[in-house]
Amino acid sequence: MKVLLHLLIFCSFFNAAHAQNETNITYGLKLGGIYSKINNLPESIKGRDNTFDNSIMESKGGYGIEGGFFMNCKLYDTRVAIQPELLFRQSSQTVNYHDTTGKEFELGLHYSYLEIGALYKVYPFEGLNLGFGAFYGISLSPNNITYTSNEAGGMYDVATRQFYQDGLDGADDFSLCFALGYELHQSIHFDLRYYLGVKDVVKSNASSFQFIENQNKSGVFSFSLGYSFHQW
Structure with missing residues (x-):
């Protein structure tokens, strides 16, 4: 939060210094879709549980x-x-399991984040821009986990879901961002990004005997549409 505040202060000061020439600060809203993935999840979940060997x-x-x-x-x-x-940001990840006995289950991790960060953007030609930056994601739903199975008609799904909720905790995320965008003169923005996670985003609870701590890093592709309002 301090980083964002410092950036806001810097931009406001810089704009005020050159207000006699032109206004250089705009603001707006953006919305888009993402595709996200967390690596090494099966390895973390299997851990030391030998019952997963033939699955x-x-x-x-x-x-x-x-x-x-x-x-x-x-x-x-x-x-x-x-x-x-x-x-x-609202993301999701699923883990699918099946074995030789016919047992199947699907484990879903549905994590939400408050993302705070900034981009350094270069405009090589008109509205075309390239960006690089960093974002810190504050986890808002560390235990939003779903579980469905075909075992006994789903009789044990509630208890098993609670087991995973107790054993796995969604953590804050930190990622580097690489962006390619284009800004139209009508204040419409198109933005394509990739967020490269550099921090473990799934923590295993020490009280669980089966899970092992692993480096579960995120990778996120996003495409968004933005609109800039008139300048301040």
Whole structure:
């Protein structure tokens, strides 16, 4: 939060210094879809439990949404801008299991984050821009886990879901961001991004004998549409 505050103060000061020439700060809203994936989940879940030896466990990413507020601070008389953002992200991940006895289950991790960060953007040609930055995601739903199985008609699903909720905790995320965008003169923005997670986002509870602590890092593709309001 302190990083965002410092960026806001910097942009406001810079704009005020050059207000006699032109206004360089715009703000707006954005909304888009994401595809996210967390790596190494089957290895973490299997852990030391030998009952999973004759089974297949696969994980796959899921789709979600991302949207929020941005402020674009164009540096005076340059092709460079700093863009702080405050976003909400909702992501999902599933783990599918089946074995030779016919047992099947699906474990779903549905995590939400408050994303705080900023991009350093360069405009090589008109509205075309390239960006690089970093975002810190504050976990809002660390125990939002679903579980469904074909075992006894789902009789034990509630208890098993609670077991996973007690054993796995969604943690805060930190990622590097690489962006490619285009800004139309009508204030419409198109933005394609990849967020490369550099932090473990799933923590195993020490009280669980089966899970092992592993590096479960996120990877997120996003495509969003933004709208800039008139300049301040």
